[in-house]
Amino acid sequence: MEKSSRRSFFKVAGISLLGISGAAPVLNSFAESQVSHTVEGSYVKNESTLQAKRWGMIINTKELSEDNVPSIIEACHKAHNVPNIDNKKHEVKWIWEEEFKHAFPTVNHDFLNERVENLKFLVFCNHCNNPPCVRACPTKATFKRDDGIVLMDFHRCIGCRFCMAACPYGSRSFNFENPRPFIEETNPLFPTRMKGVVEKCNFCAERLAVGKIPACVEAANGAIVFGDLNDPESEIRQVLKENYTIRRKPALGTGPSVYYIV
Numbered sequence: 001m002e003k004s005s006r007r008s009f010f011k012v013a014g015i016s017l018l019g020i021s022g023a024a025p026v027l028n029s030f031a032e033s034q035v036s037h038t039v040e041g042s043y044v045k046n047e048s049t050l051q052a053k054r055w056g057m058i059i060n061t062k063e064l065s066e067d068n069v070p071s072i073i074e075a076c077h078k079a080h081n082v083p084n085i086d087n088k089k090h091e092v093k094w095i096w097e098e099e100f101k102h103a104f105p106t107v108n109h110d111f112l113n114e115r116v117e118n119l120k121f122l123v124f125c126n127h128c129n130n131p132p133c134v135r136a137c138p139t140k141a142t143f144k145r146d147d148g149i150v151l152m153d154f155h156r157c158i159g160c161r162f163c164m165a166a167c168p169y170g171s172r173s174f175n176f177e178n179p180r181p182f183i184e185e186t187n188p189l190f191p192t193r194m195k196g197v198v199e200k201c202n203f204c205a206e207r208l209a210v211g212k213i214p215a216c217v218e219a220a221n222g223a224i225v226f227g228d229l230n231d232p233e234s235e236i237r238q239v240l241k242e243n244y245t246i247r248r249k250p251a252l253g254t255g256p257s258v259y260y261i262v
């Protein structure tokens with residue numbers, strides 16, 4: 001990263017290098033990088049771009065099984081060069097499985113239906129309507145687009161992890177080590193990250209930009225519905241109308257855009 005651009009993002013943040021613990025190692029990792037990165041959120045719109053006022057998703061847990069869940073996770077992680085790190089303390093994940101009691105701690109109770117109790121829920125960034133992670137980021141590395149997608153600009157991330165502390169869903173991962181050696185097959189269409197950078201699900205903004213639905217939705221064969229929550233005629237709104245759905249920790253007021261049919 002150029003000195004001038006480093007200086008400018010610290011200026012945006014209104015902080016000094018010495019004022020943030022851990023800033024120096026993060027900057028070293030930036031300096032080590034040999035690969036140029038696409039700035040997230042700068043995808044150019046054209047006539048094939050899929051557009052919405054507010055993108056959202058519905059996970060139909062009744063259609064999830066041990067057969068399709070691994071391929072859904074794999075589709076996402078392959079598309080986004082998510083490293084496969086065995087060390088649980090250093091692992092990076094964009095979409096993963098969670099037990100009901102952890103995914104929905106506020107609706108959990110002693111006499112839960114057995115199917116739901118044993119079900120593994122697919123969880124990822126909720127692309128909240130009122131995202132606390134965005135407010136917490138001092139460099140504006142994470143931001144909400146007009147269509148509701150919460151994105152990361154990997155260039156701007158200084159690794160302070162304020163966004164991780166602010167997200168009540170644990171949706172973000174931190175690269176404690178260089179992720180590149182842990183990527184089995186690199187997808188050249190998406191940037192790899194570096195040590196010291198935070199990352200998470202991006203609702204496949206790079207695929208929407210070229211007219212493709214998210215990789216997880218494609219791999220789910222109907223078990224995940226994606227669409228415009230603001231459009232009363234959209235499929236996602238019809239499914240919401242016809243089914244009882246829940247969201248993760250709705251009482252916090254973050255306004256998750258991901259719904260679950262249980």
Ligand code: SF4
Binds near residue numbers: 134170172
């Ligand atoms: S789930 Fe977490 S990371 Fe995603 S938008 Fe909400 S607060 Fe931010």
Ligand code: SF4
Binds near residue numbers: 075077080203216217
């Ligand atoms: S929307 Fe895209 S980035 Fe998010 S979980 Fe699905 S495949 Fe992964």
